[in-house]
Amino acid sequence: MRPWKPVSVVLVAVLGVVLAACSGSPSAPSGAGQAPVSATKAPVGGGSSAAPTSAGGNDVKPLQKVVVGLPTAQSNPLFENVVIGQGLGYFKQEGIDIEFQYMGSNAAPMAALLDGKAQVAAIAQDFQVSYVAGGNPLKTKNFYEYFYPNKWSFAVRPDSPIQRLADLKGKTIGLVGLNSQDESIAKQWLKLEGVNPGEVNFQVVGNDVPAGVAMTQQRVEAILVWDSTLGQFDVAGIKYRVLPRPANLPPVGGFALSATEDFLKSRRDVAVGVGRAVAKATVFALANPTAAAAAYVQMYPESVGQGKSREQAIKDIVTIVAHRSVNWTSPTPGTLWGQNDPAEWKNSVELQGLGDKIKNPGDFVTNDLIKDINQFDQETIKKHAADYKVN
Numbered sequence: 001m002r003p004w005k006p007v008s009v010v011l012v013a014v015l016g017v018v019l020a021a022c023s024g025s026p027s028a029p030s031g032a033g034q035a036p037v038s039a040t041k042a043p044v045g046g047g048s049s050a051a052p053t054s055a056g057g058n059d060v061k062p063l064q065k066v067v068v069g070l071p072t073a074q075s076n077p078l079f080e081n082v083v084i085g086q087g088l089g090y091f092k093q094e095g096i097d098i099e100f101q102y103m104g105s106n107a108a109p110m111a112a113l114l115d116g117k118a119q120v121a122a123i124a125q126d127f128q129v130s131y132v133a134g135g136n137p138l139k140t141k142n143f144y145e146y147f148y149p150n151k152w153s154f155a156v157r158p159d160s161p162i163q164r165l166a167d168l169k170g171k172t173i174g175l176v177g178l179n180s181q182d183e184s185i186a187k188q189w190l191k192l193e194g195v196n197p198g199e200v201n202f203q204v205v206g207n208d209v210p211a212g213v214a215m216t217q218q219r220v221e222a223i224l225v226w227d228s229t230l231g232q233f234d235v236a237g238i239k240y241r242v243l244p245r246p247a248n249l250p251p252v253g254g255f256a257l258s259a260t261e262d263f264l265k266s267r268r269d270v271a272v273g274v275g276r277a278v279a280k281a282t283v284f285a286l287a288n289p290t291a292a293a294a295a296y297v298q299m300y301p302e303s304v305g306q307g308k309s310r311e312q313a314i315k316d317i318v319t320i321v322a323h324r325s326v327n328w329t330s331p332t333p334g335t336l337w338g339q340n341d342p343a344e345w346k347n348s349v350e351l352q353g354l355g356d357k358i359k360n361p362g363d364f365v366t367n368d369l370i371k372d373i374n375q376f377d378q379e380t381i382k383k384h385a386a387d388y389k390v391n
Helices: 077-087 107-115 125-133 182-190 208-215 227-235 262-268 268-287 290-299 310-325 342-351 378-387
Strands: 036-038 064-070 096-102 121-122 140-147 152-155 172-175 199-204 222-226 255-260
Touching: 036 310, 064 077, 064 107, 064 268, 077 096, 077 290, 077 310, 096 268, 107 121, 107 125, 121 268, 125 182, 125 255, 125 290, 125 342, 140 262, 140 268, 152 182, 172 208, 172 310, 182 222, 182 262, 208 227, 208 262, 222 227, 227 310, 255 262, 255 268, 262 268, 268 290, 268 310, 290 310, 310 378
Parallel strands: 064 096, 064 121, 172 199, 172 222
Antiparallel strands: 036 096, 121 255, 140 255, 152 222
16 A cells, blocks of 8 residues: 555635534543545633633643544544644643544455554444455444434425334435445335335435535425534524434444553553543533634634634534534433443444344443543633634
8 A cells, every 4th residue: 555645724614515521420421545634733722711820630741643644535524523633732631742633435455454553443333344245354343432423314395294213215316425434224214214225316415505406496305414414504504304214223333542452561651642632522522612613713714615604604513513523422310521331333234234243242332431531620721712712
């Protein structure tokens, strides 16, 4: 494989992005193939934006380089709680010089982990399951779940006669892309509601606003959308209605940070630091969504886009991320920040019919680092969020 050469960040307007702690106690609230785009950002400035030197009780440490591979072509506010810790100084607190590389697919971050070109990556659950079922050895583990199920919904026009998934038989359904995780999820959900996926027509409509336009213009009768896509529709004024999900839908499709088993053993403290920085950023973003959006825009000013004010861009990001942030915390009471749910992987294997090839789905995850990751003061982070100056 030809070595990747980081290139300058190419960012687009928020609407144009196409494709996804504790206070005293450590419990959280319940409730490829292309060269990567590299992003290394300095801490944001202005007001009280920089993190307190000892936020969470951690002293500043000598910096160690960590590259994080992300499966999109460019920066995306869907990763807000993963990336803003760089601008807020949380990774630096953990002794980490972080660099985010946007690699354009799930295959690229996986290859980067195995080749040592990245130390941490976010890789879709379905891709990992299919990768191992295809005969590849499992050399990585998911050590920090930063987003819990479920990000998908089927949406239709408000005046559509379609009321439930069973009504989609014989209809045309819009997808982000074919041979994708979205197509797999669509087929799984249709089967759960008694619809043979072979009796529907899948059509590629892209994501975000283009998908909404296809639905509005009746080029498709329904679309499988991400949570953030609904936020894009809200920003763009596209009207929609969400169909009920399948009854007793098992949790599947969460997103986690992965690393090789060797990295987790030999550089455990660094992996803990990455997870802790993301946990802090998540607490910050939940405590003050506007401040989090402002921190994101400060890191990626190109995300404002042409013809839009910085203030409006921040408001739009808040609207979009609000649909996703509800799943930054687990619905299971007592779950710690980043704690993986092994049941998701079992469900993913079963829904894909791969139980004969993957006997131990729990091997995809480890929670060995979670207790240490959660060793920080949530109230200090909340105060940082409250004091953040949105200029």
